Amino acid sequence: xxxxxxxxxxxxxxxxxxxxxxxxxxxxxxxxxxxxxxxxxxxxxxxxxxxxxxxxxxxxxxxxxxxxxxxxxxxxxxxxxxxxxxxxxxxxxxxxxxxxxxxxxxxxxxxxxxxxxxxxxxxxxxxxxxxxxxxxxxxxxxxxxxxxxxxxxxxxxxxxxxxxxxxxxxxxxxxxxxxxxxxxxxxxxxxxxxxxxxxxxxxxxxxxxxxxxxxxxxxxxxxxxxxxxxxx
Numbered sequence: 001x002x003x004x005x006x007x008x009x010x011x012x013x014x015x016x017x018x019x020x021x022x023x024x025x026x027x028x029x030x031x032x033x034x035x036x037x038x039x040x041x042x043x044x045x046x047x048x049x050x051x052x053x054x055x056x057x058x059x060x061x062x063x064x065x066x067x068x069x070x071x072x073x074x075x076x077x078x079x080x081x082x083x084x085x086x087x088x089x090x091x092x093x094x095x096x097x098x099x100x101x102x103x104x105x106x107x108x109x110x111x112x113x114x115x116x117x118x119x120x121x122x123x124x125x126x127x128x129x130x131x132x133x134x135x136x137x138x139x140x141x142x143x144x145x146x147x148x149x150x151x152x153x154x155x156x157x158x159x160x161x162x163x164x165x166x167x168x169x170x171x172x173x174x175x176x177x178x179x180x181x182x183x184x185x186x187x188x189x190x191x192x193x194x195x196x197x198x199x200x201x202x203x204x205x206x207x208x209x210x211x212x213x214x215x216x217x218x219x220x221x222x223x224x225x226x227x228x229x230x231x232x
Contacts, residue, residue, distance in 0.1 A: 041085065041131045048174035050128040051088035051121060058126030061119055064111065065127075073127040078188040085132030085170075087177035091124035094204075102204045132170055133184035135231040144221060145228025156216040159209065161229070169232040178206055183232030191226035198222065 065083075069075045073084030083091060097103040098112035115123070139145065149169075152160035161182070166172050169183020182190060196202035198214035205211065214222065 045174040046129050049085070049087050049171075049177070050125040051092070051177075053088055053092075053118075053121030053123070053125030055122070055125040055129040058122035058124070058129075062123045062126050065123060068107075069127070073130045074133065075186070078186040079192065080186075081189045082133040082185055083127035084130040086127055086181050087171065088121070088124035088128035089177035090180045091127060092120040093177075095120050095124070097204050103202065132181060135184040135229075137231055139228045139231025142224055142228045142231070145224035145226075148217075148221060148225045149228050152213075158213045158217070161225070164209070165229075169229050182229045185230055187226045187230035190229055191223055194222045194226060 068077070068080050069083050073086070074082050094103065095108075095112045095115060098105065098109045099115075101109075103109075148158065149161040152158040152163075161169070164172070164179040165182050169181065169185075171177075171181050172179065193202060194210075194214055194217075197205065197210040198217065200211065203211050217225070
């Protein structure tokens with residue numbers, strides 16, 4: 001069993017390496033811009049993370065979404081995720097997962113069921129085109145969360161979060177959407193989803209990496225990690 005888990009962790013890292021290498025090769029000019037965390041909201045970065053959808057059309061199509069997630073994707077209710085500056089392809093993937101039953105939520109499943117591929121792309125592009133979500137920087141004294149985020153614990157199959165989510169949680173690069181923006185996300189939402197991965201209630205991360213990483217984490221570690229990520 002341990003051997004199988006280690007192989008899956010290795011697979012997830014291989015996927016990350018391949019996507020990062022492909023991005024670097026195809027976007028050498030971009031690779032030298034905003035290198036630390038790629039957290040910028042430059043027109044070039046916004047265009048890349050917004051994908052092929054139409055953000056103008058998406059603003060109108062997302063009117064109902066805005067009621068929960070906020071007009072600009074910064075939700076007020078902390079149990080509802082921020083979508084501001086999130087990768088469009090990641091948002092669309094989650095909506096497709098709701099359509100397919102890989103994720104389940106009474107409201108989200110019903111909403112996603114009404115959308116076609118064009119709607120998904122446009123709505124996702126609108127939220128992606130907003131400035132990236134930001135934390136309050138209140139996590140500087142959180143040593144446990146910081147250590148997990150920056151270093152992980154390879155003995156427990158816990159890969160450092162920076163490997164997938166970037167040094168500031170804002171993503172690896174503007175067009176690498178395999179792993180979401182988590183820096184500045186609501187702590188309550190992050191903690192809820194981390195618990196779902198650990199408990200097996202959610203299992204749609206690439207290669208099952210999040211389920212493996214959270215399996216051996218304690219409640220205190222999950223809370224510390226959510227707290228540190230939210231403050232970025």
